[in-house]
Structures are given as C-alpha cells and as structure tokens.
Amino acid sequence: MRTSPLFTDLYELTMMNAYLKAGKTEWASFELFVRELPKNRNYLVFAGLNDVVELLQDYRLSESDIDYLHSLKLFSDDFLDFLKSFRFTGNLYAVREGEIFFQNEPVLRVEAPIYEAQLFETAIMNQVLISSLIATKAARVFSVAEGKKLADFSLRRTHGFDAGMKVARSSYLAGFDATSNVLAGKVYGIPVVGTVAHSFIMAFESEEEAFRAYLEAFPNNGILLVDTYDTIEGIKRAIRVAKEMGVPLKGIRLDSGDVVELSKIARKLLDEAEFKETKIIVSGGLDEYRIKEILERGAPVDAFGVGTKLGTSADSPYIDFVYKLVEFNGKPVMKTSSGKKMYPGKKQVFRNEDCDVVGVFGEELPGEPLLEKVMENGKTIKELPTLKEAREYFLDRFSKLPDEIKRIDRKIEYPVKISEKLKELYRKTLSEIERER
Numbered sequence: 244m245r246t247s248p249l250f251t252d253l254y255e256l257t258m259m260n261a262y263l264k265a266g267k268t269e270w271a272s273f274e275l276f277v278r279e280l281p282k283n284r285n286y287l288v289f290a291g292l293n294d295v296v297e298l299l300q301d302y303r304l305s306e307s308d309i310d311y312l313h314s315l316k317l318f319s320d321d322f323l324d325f326l327k328s329f330r331f332t333g334n335l336y337a338v339r340e341g342e343i344f345f346q347n348e349p350v351l352r353v354e355a356p357i358y359e360a361q362l363f364e365t366a367i368m369n370q371v372l373i374s375s376l377i378a379t380k381a382a383r384v385f386s387v388a389e390g391k392k393l394a395d396f397s398l399r400r401t402h403g404f405d406a407g408m409k410v411a412r413s414s415y416l417a418g419f420d421a422t423s424n425v426l427a428g429k430v431y432g433i434p435v436v437g438t439v440a441h442s443f444i445m446a447f448e449s450e451e452e453a454f455r456a457y458l459e460a461f462p463n464n465g466i467l468l469v470d471t472y473d474t475i476e477g478i479k480r481a482i483r484v485a486k487e488m489g490v491p492l493k494g495i496r497l498d499s500g501d502v503v504e505l506s507k508i509a510r511k512l513l514d515e516a517e518f519k520e521t522k523i524i525v526s527g528g529l530d531e532y533r534i535k536e537i538l539e540r541g542a543p544v545d546a547f548g549v550g551t552k553l554g555t556s557a558d559s560p561y562i563d564f565v566y567k568l569v570e571f572n573g574k575p576v577m578k579t580s581s582g583k584k585m586y587p588g589k590k591q592v593f594r595n596e597d598c599d600v601v602g603v604f605g606e607e608l609p610g611e612p613l614l615e616k617v618m619e620n621g622k623t624i625k626e627l628p629t630l631k632e633a634r635e636y637f638l639d640r641f642s643k644l645p646d647e648i649k650r651i652d653r654k655i656e657y658p659v660k661i662s663e664k665l666k667e668l669y670r671k672t673l674s675e676i677e678r679e680r
Contacts, residue, residue, distance in 0.1 A: 274590065
C-alpha cells in the first residue's frame with residue numbers, strides 16, 4: 244500500500260534541513276535491529292520489505308506536500324526547492340522477507356548521504372514493525388496448530404485500514420491459510436473465507452429458517468454458525484436442515500462455550516449423520532495459548548478463525564526496533580549510552596546450524612550470509628519475492644528452527660555470537676570515543 248512522503252516525524256525533515264544547511268552530505272549507514280527480543284518471544288519474523296522498497300523507490304513530494312511544509316513556516320525556501328526534486332539515491336541491504344531473526348542482528352541497512360538515510364528512519368521503522376510483529380504472532384499460532392487450517396478473522400479489530408491489510412498479508416506469509424479480508428484477497432491473492440454472523444441467525448423467526456435461507460443462497464458452500472442459542476440443538480438442526488434440503492454441510496462454526504466438549508459432541512453427531520466431511524471451525528478469543536490448550540484436550544477441530552489477539556498481537560504489541568547510525572564518512576560509529584549497547588560498523592549475519600554469528604560486513608565466516616543488496620543508487624536491483632514465494636521461504640526456514648525455540652511457554656535465547664573482528668572493532672571504536680571526549 245503506497246505511503247505518503249509526509250508520513251514521517253517532523254524532526255526527520257528538520258534534521259535534513261539542518262544537515263544540508265551545514266553542508267553535511269557525507270555517506271552514512273544506518274542499520275535496523277532489535278537489542279532484545281520482546282519478553283514473550285524467542286524469535287522474530289522479518290516482513291515489510293516490499294513496503295520499504297516501494298517507499299524508497301517511489302519517494303516524491305507533490306506540490307501540495309511542498310505547500311503544506313511551506314505553511315509550517317519552519318523551512319527555508321532553498322530547502323523546499325530542494326525537496327521538489329528530491330529522490331533516494333542510496334543503497335539498501337536486507338534479509339529476505341520471511342526470514343527468522345534474533346537480537347542484535349541487523350535485518351536492514353540503508354547507505355546514503357546522511358540527510359537521505361536519516362529522512363527515512365520513521366517510515367522504515369513503522370512499515371517493518373507492524374508487518375514483522377504480526378508475522379511473528381502468526382508464526383507462533385502456526386507453530387501450535389498441528390496442521391489445522393488457520394484463517395485471519397481480525398479485520399474489524401485491527402488498528403485501522405493499513406493495519407488490517409498488513410495483518411492479512413503478514414499472517415498469510417507466516418503460515419495462515421486464508422483471511423476474511425476481501426480487499427486483501429484481491430490485492431495479495433490470499434484465499435478469502437467467511438461464514439455467517441449471529442445477527443443473521445437472529446434476523447429470522449427461527450434458527451432453522453436462518454439455516455435454510457443460508458443454505459439456499461450457498462448450497463455448495465454452507466458453513467453454519469450453530470451457537471446462537473442452544474449449541475447442541477443448533478448442531479442437530481443444521482444436520483437436519485441440510486439433509487432435508489439435500490445439500491452438503493461444508494462446515495459448522497463454534498464461537499462460544501466449552502468448544503472442546505462441544506466439538507466432540509459435534510463430531511459424533513456429524514459422523515452418525517454421515518456428514519463425515521463436514522468441518523468443525525472454532526473462533527472467538529483465540530490465540531496460540533488457547534489453540535494449544537484446545538488441541539491438547541483432544542478437540543476434533545479442523546480449522547481456527549483467529550481474530551483480535553492476532554491482529555493486535557495482544558500479548559506482545561510492539562517490537563523495540565532501533566535504526567542506528569553505524570558508519571559515517573567511512574568511519575565506524577556507535578552510541579555508548581548506558582543500557583543501549585550496540586556494535587559499530589556495517590555488519591553481516593551468518594546463519595549456521597546451531598547459532599548465528601554477527602560479523603563485520605565483508606569478513607568471511609562460516610555459515611550463510613543473510614543480508615543482501617536490494618537497491619543500488621536508488622534503484623531496485625533484486626527482484627523481490629511474491630507473497631507466495633515469501634511464504635514458502637518462511638515455511639522452509641521455520642521448519643529448520645529448533646523445536647525448543649518455537650515453544651510459546653518458555654523464554655529460550657537462541658545463540659547469537661559476535662565475531663572476534665567485530666568485538667575488536669567495538670573495543671577500538673569505544674577507545675577512540677573515550678579518547679575524544
């Protein structure tokens with residue numbers, strides 16, 4: 244989804260103005276990473292790269308954008324004239340979309356003149372955060388679902404239009420099978436699913452009349468919501484109506500009550516009625532913890548519709564990404580504030596079977612290097628994967644992640660090592676900073 248060039252914090256523009264006024268045009272490198280994983284997360288899933296590339300490649304300020312900035316009475320006319328033709332001219336490195344990552348690992352690096360690289364800080368962080376947040380939450384749900392079908396039902400409770408679209412895309416990338424979001428189905432090619440609301444059932448004189456009306460409208464795609472009144476009677480009624488009408492009952496949905504016991508009763512009744520192909524779908528207040536509990540109790544559920552807690556990543560609603568200057572004018576730099584340790588210089592991440600190693604960019608270390616150049620001189624040089632390809636990549640990478648790290652009930656830190664060369668660069672840079680104070 245296209246992002247306005249004014250989608251940024253004001254200080255990014257004021258710094259850009261000040262950089263240019265001071266003649267600061269040196270080449271700089273900024274890296275996006277997380278110092279510590281959220282308390283409920285053993286891994287994160289990288290998503291949102293397509294949005295970042297689109298943002299950088301298509302950055303253009305319109306005449307109305309310039310007029311608005313002029314109305315703020317903050318910026319010089321020279322700066323506003325400069326912005327009229329401003330384009331991103333730098334390089335972008337990133338890990339692949341769908342990649343698993345951990346603490347202290349850069350997932351993205353922008354290399355450009357300082358005023359350019361600084362400008363995009365807010366928008367890049369915003370785009371990557373929401374997509375990676377939801378992809379990670381979806382991956383956790385996927386990890387406990389035991390192969391059951393998963394659908395994103397979160398649209399009505401997501402934080403606005405943009406979030407609703409990104410939730411649908413990111414959850415599909417990280418293992419979900421479908422979404423209720425029709426626009427996401429059109430834009431991203433995600434399978435769309437839907438059943439019926441309680442209000443539909445209540446709008447008819449009887450539950451049976453509502454079932455008949457829905458099956459008449461969708462004789463080959465009838466999924467009935469059976470818990471508006473008495474759930475067990477609703478299940479029996481759905482079976483009877485489908486039999487009388489001579490149409491298949493594709494599924495029933497349980498949205499409340501003791502879904503474990505109700506699903507067991509439903510399966511028994513359906514099988515006895517020769518509706519063995521009818522699927523049992525469960526929704527309502529679901530997340531990875533609840534789904535794990537439901538399946539561990541032996542519920543014969545075929546699919547889950549996951550809503551609010553997916554779309555808001557309710558148990559862990561943010562990722563503390565930082566976008567830090569790591570090199571300026573060819574010299575490694577770093578912040579030394581207490582509690583905010585970082586490593587200087589441009590870096591590469593090397594993936595091995597039992598650990599990751601963060602090293603100095605350009606050094607040769609065992610393992611698979613994860614960061615690759617995506618843009619050069621403001622132009623995309625690498626074809627970005629389709630959503631389907633990113634999903635397949637995630638599924639492959641996730642299958643290789645140790646089961647212990649996938650656990651949702653215990654904090655386990657995956658080993659991320661720092662190369663000796665990077666440790667030495669840290670010591671050298673720190674020494675220089677202390678000497679210059």
